[in-house]
Amino acid sequence: MHGYPHSGRLFFVKKVQDYYFKKAKQDNYPARSVYKLEEAQQKHHIIKAGNKVLDLGCHPGSWSLYAAKIAGREGLVVGVDLQKSTIAPVAGGARIEFICADIGADDFIASLSDKLPFQVVISDLAPRTTGHKFSDHLKSIELSRQALAIASHVLCRGGHFYCKVFQGEDFPDFVNEVRLLFHKTKVVKPKSSRVESREVFVLGVEFKGVEQCRAAAAKVQAEV
Numbered sequence: 001m002h003g004y005p006h007s008g009r010l011f012f013v014k015k016v017q018d019y020y021f022k023k024a025k026q027d028n029y030p031a032r033s034v035y036k037l038e039e040a041q042q043k044h045h046i047i048k049a050g051n052k053v054l055d056l057g058c059h060p061g062s063w064s065l066y067a068a069k070i071a072g073r074e075g076l077v078v079g080v081d082l083q084k085s086t087i088a089p090v091a092g093g094a095r096i097e098f099i100c101a102d103i104g105a106d107d108f109i110a111s112l113s114d115k116l117p118f119q120v121v122i123s124d125l126a127p128r129t130t131g132h133k134f135s136d137h138l139k140s141i142e143l144s145r146q147a148l149a150i151a152s153h154v155l156c157r158g159g160h161f162y163c164k165v166f167q168g169e170d171f172p173d174f175v176n177e178v179r180l181l182f183h184k185t186k187v188v189k190p191k192s193s194r195v196e197s198r199e200v201f202v203l204g205v206e207f208k209g210v211e212q213c214r215a216a217a218a219k220v221q222a223e224v
Contacts, residue, residue, distance in 0.1 A: 033124060034062035035192035036201065037162070041070060044186070044203060046160045047120050050074040053094075054118045054154060056103055056147050057125035057164075059083040061096075067122065068093035078115055103146055109153050117156035123147035123163040126199075137168030137198070144174055144202070152181055152210070161204035162188075168198065178204045 023032065041047055047070040055064045058079030068077045068090045075094030079085060085098045101108060103125075125147055127139035144165040151161045161182065165174060179185040182204030189200050 029062040029065060031060055031062045032192060034066050036124075036164075036190040037063050037066055037122065039190040039192065040162055040188055040201065040203060041066075044160075044205070046122075046162055046203070047071055051119040052076045052115065052117070053078070053120040053122065054112070054150075055079040056121065056123040056150065057081055057143075058098065059085045061085040061087040061098075063122055063124055064096050064098075065090055065093075067120070068096050076115065078112070078118075103150060109150060112154055116154055117159070118154050119156055119159045121147065121151040121155055121159070121161050121163075123161075126164060126166075133198070134168065137166045138170065140164075140166035141168070141170045141174055145177070148174075148178060148181070148204075151204070151207070155207040157207055157209035159207040161202075161207070163202050163204075164199060165202055166198045167200055175202055178202050182207055 023035070047053055047067055049070070049072045051071045052075060053067040053071055055067060055077060058064045059081040060083075061079065064077050064079040064085070065087060068075065069092075071077060071094035073092060073094065077094050077096045079096060079098045080101055080103060081098075082100065082102060084100050087096070089096060099111070101111065123144070125143040127136060127143060129136045144163050147163050148161065151159075155161065161178065163178075165171065175185060175187065184205035186203045186205070187200055188203055193199050
């Protein structure tokens with residue numbers, strides 16, 4: 001079987017990581033995670049000019065900066081995180097508002113009411129990893145489901161959803177949950193994501209709308 005020996009594979013992984021780290025510095029982004037969004041944007045055109053974008057787990061701000069660049073002057077990016085982010089606005093880009101908040105708070109969705117609806121919800125939420133794969137996976141799924149629940153309340157019909165999640169036992173169920181709410185669903189593994197990482201992104205294209213989703217959920221329950 002052909003492939004890199006262990007030491008060679010580690011060298012290759014580090015080389016890729018170094019490349020994106022240096023590229024992020026050159027492009028004036030605070031983190032290399034921006035390329036995980038950029039790749040999806042270039043292929044699937046998630047964000048369009050004039051869009052309102054909700055960025056969950058936005059710290060340190062790379063995704064918000066990139067989204068603002070694509071959305072342009074007529075757009076709006078709302079970044080949410082437990083950690084405060086402070087970055088300079090993008091010249092010619094959308095206005096960026098940062099909210100320091102817990103997405104699980106009972107009043108979180110209500111706090112966004114004056115900005116609704118959003119055309120795009122992006123989520124780079126991740127748990128504090130423990131090294132225990134199953135536990136980390138469950139925590140990631142919980143955060144991803146919170147992001148999906150928020151998206152179902154704040155997206156306009158036809159809106160898009162792009163969410164990080166760790167693969168594991170409950171991953172197929174989560175993909176099916178996204179599939180219920182969107183006309184198209186894809187699992188994306190960006191080139192900038194570490195090869196050995198269980199991190200992938202789930203893309204939901206064209207939100208079906210609240211009423212249609214309720215009808216689909218009722219149908220599923222009736223079939224159980």
